Amino acid sequence: MSETKDKAKIKEAVKRRKRETYTPVVPDLQLGFVHHNVDCIGCRACEIACKDKNGLAAGPRFRRVQYIEGGTYPEVFAYKVNMSCNHCETPACLPTCPTGALFKRKQDGIVDIDSTLCIGCRRCEAACPFGAPQFDPSDNLVKKCNMCVDEIEAGRKPYCVMACMMRVLDIGPVEQIWNGELQSVAIGPNDEVSRQVQNMADVELTKPSIGFIAHSKGKVK
Amino acid sequence: MSTKQNEQDILQRLNLSRRSFLKSSAAGGAAIATGGLVELQTAKEARAFAYEPYPRDDQLETVVTSCAHNCGSRHMLVAHKWKDVIVRLSTDDGRYQRNGYFGKDSNEEPQLRACLRGRSYRQRLYSAERLLYPMMRVGERGEGKFKRVSWDEALDQIARKMIHLKDTYGRTALLDQSYAGASYGVLHKSDQIEGLLGRFLGMFGSRTSSWSVPSYQGTTFSSRMTFGTIEDGNEDDAFAHSKLMIMWGWNPAYTFHGGNTFMYMRMAKQRGCKFVLVDPQYTDSAAAYDAWWIPIKPNTDAAMLAGMAHYIFTNELQDQAFIDRFCQGMDAGTMPEWAQGKENFKDYILGTYDGEPKTPEWAAKICGVPAKDIKKLADMYAKTKPAALKASWAPGRNAYGEQYNRMAAALQAMTGNIGNLGGSAEGVGKAWHAEAVAYPYDQYANIWFQAIKSDRWAHCVLNYPNVKREEIGLWQREDETDGQIPNIKGIFWQGSDWFNQLTNINKEIEAINKLELVVCMDSTITPSGLYADFLLPIATHFERHDVALPWYKGHYYIHRPKVIEPMGESKTDFQVFTELAYRIGGDVFGKAYNPKANRDYFHVNDNVDEAYLREWWDTKVIPHQHVNMSWDEFKQRGVYKFNLAQPHVAFRDQIENGTRFQTPSGKIEILATSLAQITDWKKTMYGYEIPYIPKWIEPWESLNSPKTSKFPFHLISPHPRWRTHSIFNNCSWLRETYEQEVTMNAADARKLDIKTGDTVEVWNDRGKCVVPVYVTERCMPGVAVLHEGAWIDLDENGVDRAGNPDMLTLDEPSPAGAFAYNTVLCNIRKTDLEHRPGWDKLATSRAHVFRRDL
Known part of the structure; x- marks a missing residue:
C-alpha cells in the first residue's frame, strides 16, 4: 500500500497542517450512537457485520462489545458496553494527526480518516481515550469507524445498527438521544439515557457523541 | 444548502420516523441527487468517503439469500456481489418483502436479522480450508495426506467399493451419517430421515441408519410420549405475552433459537414479565432479561422439578379442572380403565409407592438448590398466569435426560399452561409447519435395513458380531432381519462432521480404522474429513439453487438462488448422488433417483433444480399454505413472510375446542400408554426400561456420585x-x-x-x-x-x-x-x-x- 502513496501530496498536507491553527469543527448536526447496556445479549453480530463491511482481517476491531461482570457467586451481575468511534465533539485523535488525514464532517459531525493521507504513525491511536482508531498491519494504516457514511448517504443506517438482532443499538442526532426525544426501539419505555457509565473514560475529555441505557451497577452518580 | 435544510435532509435519510421516510420517498430520487451530502465540502475537507476505491452497496449487485447451517434458526443474508465475488453480506432491512420498505420491522413481520455466525459466512465460503477438488487419501487415516484426483476417478472408485461392500457384507454395510450441517433447504437436503443420502443408499440397497438426534433426542421422546408430536412449540411472538418465563437450561442469547425469540422476550420484559434461569451458569440470557438465577447441579433437573410438583400438589395449587379434562395419569382420578394397578404421577410424587415423598427438601439434597427456592419458584409458577416453563434441550442431553423433559411437561400440564397464549408446552419447541421437501420424496425415501442409536456406531463396529441389540438401540423391524446386528464396513458423511461431534472420540478413532470405505462430502475440510478415504467438494448454498425454511420458529421462506458459480470443481450433493446412481445402476437407478434429470445433470443442473423448486412451490406451498405469491414473484423478492392472524400457540385447538391430542388416548399423557404396554424392552429401540410416568432416576455419574x-x-x-x-x-x-x-x-x-x-x-x-x-x-x-x-x-x-x-x-x-x-x-x-x-x-x-x- 505504501508504495502507491502519493508522497508529494502527503508532504503538501503536512505543510498545510503546520500552517493552519486547528479550530474544532462545529457540525450542523451531530450524529451519535445509543446502546442499551442491559438488554444487549452481547452476541457481537454488530462486530462481525462491521468487519465484513469494512473488509478487515482478524486484528483491527472498529466496534467492540465489552463484557462487564461482577459480584460474588451466586449474587452476580453482567452487562455489555458497546462502542466503536464516538465521533466526539472535541476529538482527541484529530489534533494529533501530522498530515490532517483525520477530519470531522461539518454536516453530521462524523469523524473520518482519509486513508490516502494516513501514514500509519498511530498517534491518534494513543490519543483516543476509547480505543477507537485501529491499526491495520496488513496495509500499515490506521482505520476507524466512519458510521458507514456511504450507507447514511444512501438513506440507510450503519451496518452495526442494522445487524443488531435485539434492536438495542441505534443512531440519531445526539442531542435527541440525550434528551430522550429520539424515537428508537433501542430505548425502552421507561429507560433513561446517560452519557457516562462505569469504567468509561471521563466524557469531559472529548465529549463523545454516545448515550447508554446503563445497568444499575454501571450507573455513575 | 442551509444548516437547517441539511439537518432535515439527514433526519429524513436516517428514516427516523415512518412519516419522515414517506416524505423523503415521495420527493423521489431528485432530492437525493441535488441535496447529496457529497457536494457539501470545504477546501479542507477530504472526500466524503475515505477508503476509495470502495464499492458501495448500491454499486454492487444485490442478491437475497439466507444462512444454511444447522443452528435452530434461519435468517436472511443479502449478498452484495461484484461479478462472481461476494464483496460483503448484509441482512434483512425490511426492503425485500412484499410491501416492504427500508426499516420496516413490524411485530407481525419482523426483520430476519442474521446472527454473528451468519454474518461471517464470507470467511467460511472463501476460507483456506475450502475443499475445491476431489481428493483421495494417500496416508494413514487421520494423518491428513491426500492427493488430488478427478471426479471420474473418485466416483468410479467409490462406486466399485460400494458394490463390493454390499456384495460381501450385505445390506447393512454402509452407515448413513448424514446430518443437517450442509443444508436445511428443501432440495439439497442433508438429514437423517429426509436427506438425499438416505434415499440414495436406501435405493442402492445397503444402509444402516442412525436414528437418534444428538441435540434433543431426550426432548423428542418426551414430546412424542406426552403430546404425540414434536410440534409442541409456540411461535416466537407468543413469548411476548408471558408474565413469568422460566428458562430451564435455555440460553437464547447463545443459540438464537428461532427467528426473533430473544427480541420478543425483550418485549415481554418491557411489559413486566419476570424471568428465572435454572442453569449451572449465569448466562448472558440471565443478564439481558434480568433473571433470578437458580444455580443447579447438572443432571439433577428432574429431582428439582419433582420437588416443585410436590409443593404444588400438597398446597393444592394445581389446575385440577385442566388436569381432569386433558391429562392421563396425572393422579388417581385421571387413570384410564386399562391402567388400574399402575402408578400415577401424583402418588409417585407424594411417595405412596416407595415411601419417599419427593419434597422440596428431598430435592434440595440432590440438586443443590435450597428447598426455600424450590418452593418459591413452584409458588410463582403455579400462581402466575400465564407462565412459560421453557424446558430446553440441554438438561435432556443427559443420562435419563428424557425424565427431565417428561417431568417438565407434567408441570406445564398441572399448572394449565398449555395451549394458552403466554404459556408453553415446549419441549422440542417446533412451531409453525413448513413444506420441507422439494426433491422426490417417495417410496424410496428413508429405506433402511437396520437403524442404531447414532452414538453407538463405534461400539457396534468394534464388537461385531458380539453385540446385543439393546446395546446399540436397534430399531425393531417387521421382517426376518429383526434383531440382526449390522455389519458396518463403510461410512458416508454428508453435511456432517460427526466424527468430531459424537461422543467418546478415542473410541471412534479405534473403530474407524476397521472400516473399508469412508466418504466425506463437504465444502470444507473438517476433522472428520481427515479420517476419510475420499473428500468430495460440495458446493455451498451460495453456489446452488434452493429455498430456505425456518427450522424451529418463524414463518417465512427465503429464496436461495445460485449467488455465485461453484468454486473449484465443487458439485452439489444432489449432482454427486445422481452421478453415482448412473455409474452404479445405469439409467434405471439414475432416472429413479433423480426423475427430472438426465445423465448430463452432473454438468448442468440449473433447469432441473428450478423445475423441482417451482413444482414444490406450485403444488405444495401455494395450495397447502394459501400463499398468494407466484414462484416468479417470490424469486424476484427473495422472501415470503406469512402474516398469522394470531400468534401460533401449540395445542390451542385441543384446549379451546377439545380436539384430541395425537397420543393414543387423545390426552396429555403423563402416563404414556405405549410405554405402559411394553413387556420386552430389549426388542424396542430403547433397549432398556423407561418408566411410563416421569420419575427421578439417579444418573450414572454426577456431583452426587x-x-x-x-x-x-x-x-x-x-x-x-x-x-x-x-x-x-x-x-x-x-x-x-x-x-x-x-x-x-x-x-x-x-x-x-x-x-x-x-x-x-x-x-x-x-x-x-x-x-x-x-x-x-x-x-x-x-x-x-x-x-x-x-x-x-x-x-x-x-x-x-x-x-x-x-x-x-x-x-x-x-x-x-x-x-x-x-x-x-x-x-x-x-x-x-x-x-x-x-x-x-x-x-x-x-x-x-x-x-x-x-
Whole structure:
C-alpha cells in the first residue's frame, strides 16, 4: 500500500497542517450512537457485520462489545458496553494527526480518516481515550469507524445498527438521544439515557457523541 | 444548502420516523441527487468517503439469500456481489418483502436479522480450508495426506467399493451419517430421515441408519410420549405475552433459537414479565432479561422439578379442572380403565409407592438448590398466569435426560399452561409447519435395513458380531432381519462432521480404522474429513439453487438462488448422488433417483433444480399454505413472510375446542400408554426400561456420585455462540471475539491455583484435552463448562490440543436415545502443554491438503 502513496501530496498536507491553527469543527448536526447496556445479549453480530463491511482481517476491531461482570457467586451481575468511534465533539485523535488525514464532517459531525493521507504513525491511536482508531498491519494504516457514511448517504443506517438482532443499538442526532426525544426501539419505555457509565473514560475529555441505557451497577452518580 | 435544510435532509435519510421516510420517498430520487451530502465540502475537507476505491452497496449487485447451517434458526443474508465475488453480506432491512420498505420491522413481520455466525459466512465460503477438488487419501487415516484426483476417478472408485461392500457384507454395510450441517433447504437436503443420502443408499440397497438426534433426542421422546408430536412449540411472538418465563437450561442469547425469540422476550420484559434461569451458569440470557438465577447441579433437573410438583400438589395449587379434562395419569382420578394397578404421577410424587415423598427438601439434597427456592419458584409458577416453563434441550442431553423433559411437561400440564397464549408446552419447541421437501420424496425415501442409536456406531463396529441389540438401540423391524446386528464396513458423511461431534472420540478413532470405505462430502475440510478415504467438494448454498425454511420458529421462506458459480470443481450433493446412481445402476437407478434429470445433470443442473423448486412451490406451498405469491414473484423478492392472524400457540385447538391430542388416548399423557404396554424392552429401540410416568432416576455419574473423589468436576458442553457445532471454527473473525476455553468457578480455581488465561488439561478415563481457562463468579462451584464443536487436534499422545469436550464424553446414551453429552465427570489441572486454538496452528495443517499434490 505504501508504495502507491502519493508522497508529494502527503508532504503538501503536512505543510498545510503546520500552517493552519486547528479550530474544532462545529457540525450542523451531530450524529451519535445509543446502546442499551442491559438488554444487549452481547452476541457481537454488530462486530462481525462491521468487519465484513469494512473488509478487515482478524486484528483491527472498529466496534467492540465489552463484557462487564461482577459480584460474588451466586449474587452476580453482567452487562455489555458497546462502542466503536464516538465521533466526539472535541476529538482527541484529530489534533494529533501530522498530515490532517483525520477530519470531522461539518454536516453530521462524523469523524473520518482519509486513508490516502494516513501514514500509519498511530498517534491518534494513543490519543483516543476509547480505543477507537485501529491499526491495520496488513496495509500499515490506521482505520476507524466512519458510521458507514456511504450507507447514511444512501438513506440507510450503519451496518452495526442494522445487524443488531435485539434492536438495542441505534443512531440519531445526539442531542435527541440525550434528551430522550429520539424515537428508537433501542430505548425502552421507561429507560433513561446517560452519557457516562462505569469504567468509561471521563466524557469531559472529548465529549463523545454516545448515550447508554446503563445497568444499575454501571450507573455513575 | 442551509444548516437547517441539511439537518432535515439527514433526519429524513436516517428514516427516523415512518412519516419522515414517506416524505423523503415521495420527493423521489431528485432530492437525493441535488441535496447529496457529497457536494457539501470545504477546501479542507477530504472526500466524503475515505477508503476509495470502495464499492458501495448500491454499486454492487444485490442478491437475497439466507444462512444454511444447522443452528435452530434461519435468517436472511443479502449478498452484495461484484461479478462472481461476494464483496460483503448484509441482512434483512425490511426492503425485500412484499410491501416492504427500508426499516420496516413490524411485530407481525419482523426483520430476519442474521446472527454473528451468519454474518461471517464470507470467511467460511472463501476460507483456506475450502475443499475445491476431489481428493483421495494417500496416508494413514487421520494423518491428513491426500492427493488430488478427478471426479471420474473418485466416483468410479467409490462406486466399485460400494458394490463390493454390499456384495460381501450385505445390506447393512454402509452407515448413513448424514446430518443437517450442509443444508436445511428443501432440495439439497442433508438429514437423517429426509436427506438425499438416505434415499440414495436406501435405493442402492445397503444402509444402516442412525436414528437418534444428538441435540434433543431426550426432548423428542418426551414430546412424542406426552403430546404425540414434536410440534409442541409456540411461535416466537407468543413469548411476548408471558408474565413469568422460566428458562430451564435455555440460553437464547447463545443459540438464537428461532427467528426473533430473544427480541420478543425483550418485549415481554418491557411489559413486566419476570424471568428465572435454572442453569449451572449465569448466562448472558440471565443478564439481558434480568433473571433470578437458580444455580443447579447438572443432571439433577428432574429431582428439582419433582420437588416443585410436590409443593404444588400438597398446597393444592394445581389446575385440577385442566388436569381432569386433558391429562392421563396425572393422579388417581385421571387413570384410564386399562391402567388400574399402575402408578400415577401424583402418588409417585407424594411417595405412596416407595415411601419417599419427593419434597422440596428431598430435592434440595440432590440438586443443590435450597428447598426455600424450590418452593418459591413452584409458588410463582403455579400462581402466575400465564407462565412459560421453557424446558430446553440441554438438561435432556443427559443420562435419563428424557425424565427431565417428561417431568417438565407434567408441570406445564398441572399448572394449565398449555395451549394458552403466554404459556408453553415446549419441549422440542417446533412451531409453525413448513413444506420441507422439494426433491422426490417417495417410496424410496428413508429405506433402511437396520437403524442404531447414532452414538453407538463405534461400539457396534468394534464388537461385531458380539453385540446385543439393546446395546446399540436397534430399531425393531417387521421382517426376518429383526434383531440382526449390522455389519458396518463403510461410512458416508454428508453435511456432517460427526466424527468430531459424537461422543467418546478415542473410541471412534479405534473403530474407524476397521472400516473399508469412508466418504466425506463437504465444502470444507473438517476433522472428520481427515479420517476419510475420499473428500468430495460440495458446493455451498451460495453456489446452488434452493429455498430456505425456518427450522424451529418463524414463518417465512427465503429464496436461495445460485449467488455465485461453484468454486473449484465443487458439485452439489444432489449432482454427486445422481452421478453415482448412473455409474452404479445405469439409467434405471439414475432416472429413479433423480426423475427430472438426465445423465448430463452432473454438468448442468440449473433447469432441473428450478423445475423441482417451482413444482414444490406450485403444488405444495401455494395450495397447502394459501400463499398468494407466484414462484416468479417470490424469486424476484427473495422472501415470503406469512402474516398469522394470531400468534401460533401449540395445542390451542385441543384446549379451546377439545380436539384430541395425537397420543393414543387423545390426552396429555403423563402416563404414556405405549410405554405402559411394553413387556420386552430389549426388542424396542430403547433397549432398556423407561418408566411410563416421569420419575427421578439417579444418573450414572454426577456431583452426587462417589466417582467425584477422583473426578471432582462435572463437565457440561453447551452449544457455543461463535460456532454452529463445529461449523465456523475456522473463521478468524469469530475466533478473535471468542476463545475456546473452559469456564470454572472462582473459588474452585483458587483452590487449584488457576487464573484466567492459564492453560489447563481437562481429563477423565476416556480422554484429555488442553484449553485456556476462564475463571468467573458466574459459574456454579464444581461445574466446568466447555463448549462443544472445537476441531480436534491430537498430539502424538492422543491428547486433544484444541479443547473438544467429546474427548471426555461417554458413548452410552440414555435409554430413550438422549446423548449423555452433559453427564461427564472430569478433573482439571494446570499444564505446560500448548493449546492450539485453530486450523492455522494445527498439527496437521489443513491448507496443504487441498492445494498440493502429494
